[in-house]
Amino acid sequence: MFRRTFLALASAAALSTASFALADGHSKDIVDTAIGAGSFTTLVAAVQAAGLVETLKGEGPFTVFAPTDDAFAALPEGTVETLLKPENKDQLVAILTYHVVTGKVMTGDLSNNMMATTVQGGDVKVMTEGGVTVNGASVTAADIETSNGVIHVIDAVMLPK
Numbered sequence: 247m248f249r250r251t252f253l254a255l256a257s258a259a260a261l262s263t264a265s266f267a268l269a270d271g272h273s274k275d276i277v278d279t280a281i282g283a284g285s286f287t288t289l290v291a292a293v294q295a296a297g298l299v300e301t302l303k304g305e306g307p308f309t310v311f312a313p314t315d316d317a318f319a320a321l322p323e324g325t326v327e328t329l330l331k332p333e334n335k336d337q338l339v340a341i342l343t344y345h346v347v348t349g350k351v352m353t354g355d356l357s358n359n360m361m362a363t364t365v366q367g368g369d370v371k372v373m374t375e376g377g378v379t380v381n382g383a384s385v386t387a388a389d390i391e392t393s394n395g396v397i398h399v400i401d402a403v404m405l406p407k
Contacts, residue, residue: 276302276310279392285399288318288326295330296338306394307350311370311380313403321403340366344406350396353378353388368406380404 277299280286289312293299302308318326329338343366351362360372370381378385383402390397 273393275394276306276308276392276397278303279390279397280312285314285316286312288315289313292318292326292330292338292342295332296335296342298339298342302346302394304394307348308365308395309347309349309351310395310397311345311347311383311385311400311404312397313345313383313400314386317383317400317402340406341403344368344370344404345400352396353385353398364406366406370404 274282277290277293280290280293293302302310328334329341344364346365347362347370348365356372356374356378358372358374360374361369362372363369373379378388378398380398380400381404383400383404385398386401387399390399
């Protein structure tokens with residue numbers, strides 16, 4: 247009996263925390279939502295180094311495929327440090343804008359083999375069979391609504407051709 251009550255209370259607390267986080271995130275823009283999540287410190291640092299903070303705080307709407315800190319850590323050693331150097335700003339901007347699509351694209355809007363043009367100008371391929379992927383990166387959390395768009399969390403950094 248105690249175990250069942252504990253599990254019910256724990257579930258209720260988790261659900262109310264998740265609802266609060268989503269409601270709070272919806273009132274924040276893309277950048278502030280990413281900062282608040284705590285798992286995008288590398289992405290936020292890269293956005294700052296690229297000078298894209300004001301753009302991603304802008305009206306939008308934007309759809310951002312946001313790589314986690316673990317996704318950046320999986321890049322070859324030294325890659326992130328090299329990209330963050332001022333002399334590599336153009337390359338960093340190209341990589342980051344390759345993760346952004348104009349408009350608010352929710353998972354319900356996706357179809358298998360769909361192509362989407364990024365702000366960088368290249369296309370990404372969306373697959374929906376067996377889970378959603380974007381250019382092979384798995385979407386691990388989707389439809390995180392913000393005041394100026396939506397974030398889909400991905401497990402890899404996508405590099406433009």
